[in-house]
Amino acid sequence: MRLKKLAAIGLAAIMAASTLTGCSGGDDSADGKKKIGVVQLVEHDALDSAYKGFKDGLEEAGYKDGDNIEIEYKNAQNEQSNCQTIAQQFVTDKCDLVLAIATPAAQAMANESKDIPILVTAVTDPADAKLVKSNEKPGTNVSGTSDLTPVAKQMNLLKELVPDAKKVAMLYCSAEANSKFQVDLAKKAAKKLGLDTVDATVSESSEIRQVVESLKGKVDAIYSPTDNMIAAGINTVSMVANEAKLPLIVGEEGMCQGGGLATYGINYYKLGKQTAAQAVKILKGEAEPKDMPIEYQENADLIINEDTAKELGITIPDNLKKEAKMVTTQKTAE
Structure with missing residues (x-):
């Protein structure tokens, strides 16, 4: 009987301790702080920047973590x-609000709760991902910002930088709905440019090197959208592609800094700040996700990696040089 009593006391202590961590404690903590959970799919430059922008945006609006x-x-x-x-x-x-960064994280969170306000970012098309009823009027507990990039403009850029290209590989993770959505757009744009396309998909990061190596001699260039698995493994992708003299057009700036040749990309830090502005409205009780349209970023920046261009022997046209933000390759841990 004594052992049972001790066990009960121990379990109660563990449960009590668990309420002091994470987002626990009901709508507000005892000291009145709002609790925000953040689930991020994976670490890479774009998603990390979105999270930093979100935190900075909240702080600028008077919501500081720890205060x-x-x-x-x-x-x-x-x-x-x-x-x-x-x-x-x-x-x-019982978090007061959750930020889900990237489509798989957003889908997991939305599947678990129909009540907690959920904001998503770095999700290409929330409606296509079944997170909202429509991007214009979500009608659910989910809203946020889209990282849809100007895919057609990226394909035009590929054609301008690699004018002799005839066949382009579409490199992406087959499990990422956001990537499939962008690739479908890229294929339509490629067809208008007279380019043939071939899928080059991976299901796990260990396949990246082999898949990229298999493209040598079969295609003239590679296109990869804002795919989380490819972005996380961009050093490997760019190393193999550049050795094979295959120009790599990518979906965002971090992938370009990882060795990709060029992109028209959105600014993920600003996207995070944009999402923070939505969060402030929810925290203040001024709006609910169901009535908040999915927001987009209007401007895209031309980014060109001058190290990669030199390695591939590609001359950047003067008109693009004037417009572009030129970057150099920055190796990151994978």
Whole structure:
């Protein structure tokens, strides 16, 4: 009987301790702080910048982590099962708001809760991902910002930088709905430019090198959208592609800094700030996700990697040089 009593006391202590962590404690913590959960699919420049922009945007609006809000950040390390576990934790902890960064993280969170306000960012098309009823009027507990890039403009850029290209490989992760959506747009744009396309898909990061190596001699260039798996492995992608003299047009600036040749990309830091402005409205009780349209970024920047252009022997046209932000290759841990 004594052992049972001790066990009961121990369990109670553990449960009590668990309420002091994460987003626990109901609508507000005892000290009145709002609790915000953040689930990010994987670490890479674009998603990291979106999160930084979100935090900075909140702070500029008077919501500082540790003062009047508590932010519990979790990275799923590119594992869908981790996204689900984190989402379940945020529901159990009764967060006041959750930010989900990237489509798989957003889908996991939306599947776990129909009540907690969820903002998404770095999601290409929330409606296509079944997160909202429509991007104009979500009608659910989900809203946020899209990272849809000017795909057609990116394909035009490929044709301008590699005018003799005839066949282009579409490099992406087959499990990412956001990537498939962009690739479909890229194929339509390529067809208008007289380019043939071939799919080059991966299902896990260990396949990247082999898939890119298999393209040598079969295509004239590679296109990769804002794909999280490819972005996280961009050093490997660019190393193999550049050695094979295959120009790589990418979806965003971080991938370009990782060795991709060029992109018309959005600014993920600004996108995070844009999402923070939505969060402020929700936290103040001024709006609900169901009535908040998905927001987009209007301007895209031309980014060109001068190291890669030199390695590939590509001359950048003067008109693009005047417009472009020129970057150099920055190796990051993968």
